[in-house]
Every structure is written in C-alpha cells, then in structure tokens.
Amino acid sequence: MENNTSNERESQEYKSTEDNSQLTNENINEEINNDTEFCTQCGTLNKKGGNFCIKCGSIMKSKSTSNNYVKETNNGYNKQTYDNYDKKEVESFVFKNTEYYMPKFEQMKSTGQQISWNWISFLIPSYWALYRKMYLVGLILLGINIILPVGPIITLSLNIVISVGFGMYGNSLYLTYIQRKLDTFKYLDKNMKDIAISKNGGVNLILPVAIASIGFIVIILGLLAIGMFAAFVYGY
Incomplete structure (x- = not known):
C-alpha cells in the first residue's frame, strides 16, 4: 500500500516536472523568436535591435532590417x-x-x-x-x-x-x-x-591628361608610320 502511494507520488512529481520543463522551453522559444536573434557568424544569442554581436562584434542583420532596406529602396x-x-x-x-x-x-x-x-x-x-x-x-x-x-x-x-x-x-x-x-x-x-x-x-587632373597625351602621341606616331610605309611601298 505504501509502495503504491509512493509510486503515485513520484509519478505526479515527474509529470509536474515535465510540464514545467515544457512550459519553460515554450517560454524560451517565445523569447528567442520575439526578442532575440542569433549572430550569423558565431551563433551567439543577441537581443534584437542591436547593431553588433555581443561576442564577436559582427554586424547583426535582422529580418526587420532587411525588410526596411527593401522598403527604402527606390528604382534600385x-x-x-x-x-x-x-x-x-x-x-x-x-x-x-x-x-x-x-x-x-x-x-x-x-x-x-x-x-x-x-x-x-x-x-x-x-x-x-x-x-x-x-x-x-x-x-x-x-x-x-x-x-x-x-x-x-x-x-x-x-x-x-x-x-x-x-x-x-x-x-x-x-x-x-x-x-x-x-x-x-x-x-x-x-x-x-x-x-x-x-x-x-x-x-x-594629371592622370587623365597624361593618358590623353599618350593616346595622342600614339595616334600621331601611327599616322607617321603609315605615311612612311606608304611612301616606301609606292615610292613617294
């Protein structure tokens, strides 16, 4: 009789502990979903709204930030x-x-x-x-x-x-x-x-002027080379 009563008591305590554990896990999941986010670099749990990870310092990219970015984009x-x-x-x-x-x-x-x-x-x-x-x-x-x-x-x-x-x-x-x-x-x-x-x-100013000058010189030299080649071939 005493053994049965003890077993029932242990069973009720175990069930109560299991229910409390399940409730705690649900609360934790709710807290993670609503108030926190994981760092994409190191996996550390951070509060939402922060700009940087509390552990590795990486930039936090929350879903809401991405949505705001899309909404604020106009014509690319x-x-x-x-x-x-x-x-x-x-x-x-x-x-x-x-x-x-x-x-x-x-x-x-x-x-x-x-x-x-x-x-x-x-x-x-x-x-x-x-x-x-x-x-x-x-x-x-x-x-x-x-x-x-x-x-x-x-x-x-x-x-x-x-x-x-x-x-x-x-x-x-x-x-x-x-x-x-x-x-x-x-x-x-x-x-x-x-x-x-x-x-x-x-x-x-120096770089574009220098490149333009080099291009001009190359064109002049090219024209001179063509003229000299034509003079050599046709005997001008």
Missing part, C-alpha cells in the same frame, strides 16, 4: 543612403565644382531619382571618371575602347550608348562612389577622417 537605389549622408563631408569630398554637384545631389536626395544630366561625363566619360578619382570605372571604359573595337559602326554605337548612359547617370554614380568611400571612414576620428577625405576626394 537606397534612399536611406541619401537621407543619412553628411552634406559637409560630401562637399569636402567633391572639393572642386561643388556649386554644380551639391545642388544635383540635393535634388536626387529629395526626389530619389538617379537621372541627372552631366555634359562632361557625356562627352568624355572615361576621362571624367579618372578626373573624379573613380579609377576603376575610368580604366574599364578605356579598356572597352581599346580592346573591343570590332568595326566602326559597332564601336560608334557602343560609344554613344556609354556616353548617353554616363550623361544621364554620371552624377548618381559619383554620389554612390562618394557614399561608399565615406562609409569606409565612418569609424575614424575627426582628424583621421579629414585626412582620408582629403586623400581620396577631390580631383586628379
């Missing part, structure tokens, strides 16, 4: 980038001809539109990009002109497409470039940031 460009940019830093980065670029950037910021005509980027897109220190873009454009010519009509058509594209989207491309550069400086102190902006911003 992140409007939040416009809203958060520091006008003084952008102006310092541009350095030359700010009276032209800053109103253009402000207009893009207020409307969210990328199209803003630039005559210089339309007429000489590769040299404009080099002048504005967008070296990779400028060198790619020069490489296209050097490597890809397959015929006068196709080459002319390709150059027209590139020129029109850069005329329409050159300012937007330049602002995107500035923003990405400034994002890499955001953790620097003020003095180091000013130095970085001064070094990476502004313009580079």
